Amino acid sequence: MTSIAIPRPAYAERPWILDWLTTVDHKKLGILYLYTTMFFFAVGGILALLVRAQLAVADNTFVNNDAYNQIFTMHASAMLFLFIIPVWAGFGNYIVPLQIGAADMAFPRINALSFWLIPPAGLLMFSGFLFGGASDVGWTAYSPLARSSGVGLDLWIISVIILGVSSTIGAANFMVTMFRMRAPGMTMFRMPIFCWTMLVTAVLQLLATPVLASGLAMLYIDRNFGGSFFDPNGGGNAILWQNIFWFYSHPAVYIMILPGMGIISEILPVFARKPLFGYKAFVFATMGIGGLGFSVWAHHMFTTGAVLKPWFGFMTFMIGVPTGVKMFNWLGTLWRGSITFEAPMLFALGFLSMFLIGGINGTFSAAVPVDFAIHDTYFVVAHIHYVLFGGAVFAVFAGLYYWFPKIWGRRLDERLARIHFALQFIGFNLAFFPMHLLGLDGMPRRIATYSESSGWETLNLISTIGAFLIGVAMIPFIINVVMAFLRPKDQPNDPWEGNTLEWWTTSPPPVHNFDSLPEVHSERPLWDLRHGKAAH
């Protein structure tokens, strides 16, 4: 094995605070992304607990109506724009260059810009609380409501545009990195699955985010310069906003879930001791979801009556097909595997079961008549939380437990991880399963309270208890992380017997990532080495 002496760059000797503030190293930026997004996850989580506290009992006055509107709006906005979407950029930043055997991203300084746009945008969005109230029109900001809301919505618009710029330039960066910087021997069809999901995500971000930016610009012009884009009195069209918004925000739900699917597809083969079942089928299914993702946006708008319902209903059923293919990929991978249940695997299996429920109740909503009955009820809230919490957030934790030894050189404690998983899994189902029933019983989303005669109190109380249990589940996780940081770095290169190149280098990797690279003959070069399969 060759070992190359690489001269240490001068910035490595600067004071550490300056080093972190000016770094262009994809690993440090990845860590900054993870810290920042986990911070906003905590903020969004506290807002969620306020929502649940208000809804715990009927006719509650814990928060007033105006505050409630701001709280649920900022909960969704923080979770979607400041947590889920950028957290994948964080994982992608750290892991993608390592998995393809590159020394860094294609454009390290643009990478730093992508990150540094996020904290100010987050502060801007939340600064509404200081100026007469944050945005209070929901994360969807429909007109005409959005035309008359306060200054908090203007701050929200600017913040989301900035976050969109971050996400768009980040997408171009990921695409060039994966197209151009792969290790010798790594063809596109030998690229690890997580990279593939990040690549398709990047395509969606690059093409969908600017459309949202154009819509946000129109909303800003309507609100501040007397424009009529969404005002029928001036010849505009309120439904236009919904079309533009969902043209971005439906692909955005795949932006929020595809990298999570990628993480699961890295973890299942490692802990089942089998290669991923149907690698190419998985890649094509990912591309299929990406492509079809642009043709289903109006299923959010069936009840407007202004969209072609058979087309969008049919396409929405169609997009269930590639998702179903992936489910079989995962099950086929587990089939007769030598499964072990370490923390990453627990969360991956949690993803599998919860995302399945989210997929099924989503397909219900694709049927137009069913959607007319459950539109804007808590059934929809249950659906999005089963895919975005049961899916994406479980995948975030799976990824954190899986790559923690690589990123920080320390292993998280398994017992605490199991407590975390059990509390989160039970709390999650307690919190969100009752919402299906509430929705079918007609409870509308976004209401600040409900009367005792509605009969919704018991299920809401169960949901609130579940939500607080999720909050409690974070305690063992935080203790686990803090205790890990108190221990010395002791992890070998490959603590899990991983398959992909990030496990070839040290934990954590050196600044330049690799001193050497093995030959790449498949999407799992380290597996090939262990099993003596030099040729594929």
Place this chain on the structure above:
Amino acid sequence: MAAHAVATQEKQGLSNGMLGFILFLASEVMFFGGLFAAYFIARSDAREWPPVYLLTPEQVAAGVKLEVEFWLPFIATILLITSSVTIQLGVFSIQRGNRSGLIRWTFISIVLGLVFLVMQVYDYSQLHFGVGDTIYGTTFYTLTGFHGLHVLGGVIFMGIILARSLAGQFTAANHEAVEACSFYWHFVDVVWIALFTTLYIIP
């Protein structure tokens, strides 16, 4: 086991920078796509175009007229198309190693871009409607305004190219930024041709 040294060799074809720049332009196309979509939806919603029936009596009394001047923007269009030719001549010059040609053509392109902007601002000052005067005014100023900002961005981009060529930074082998700049300027030009056709020619 065989092991490769870590290599960072350049691949053939488009450089990483150019590929990234083209992806950026793709995102710009989507941005303008959203604005154009808004315009066409407004037109398909309207009973007639310009939608004079939407004007309130107050707006009519204030002298609002939903009309645009054709010839001034037409001349501006000719100038912008010309500037696309001149920036390309600059690229051809530096490809042959002709630095003074690059400087000359870039300078001419900047002047043409600035004249376009001045004509656009003058045109705005002559119009009898504002951004708040029906969807007609809103779409007109939003579409041409965002395009104008892109022209300004392109002029600044060309200004940087001019400064760097004066500093002698470009050669026949190394002038990627010039090509990226020309791509951007052609993009701005194509958007304008689409805009001019949409706003001034389609009845």
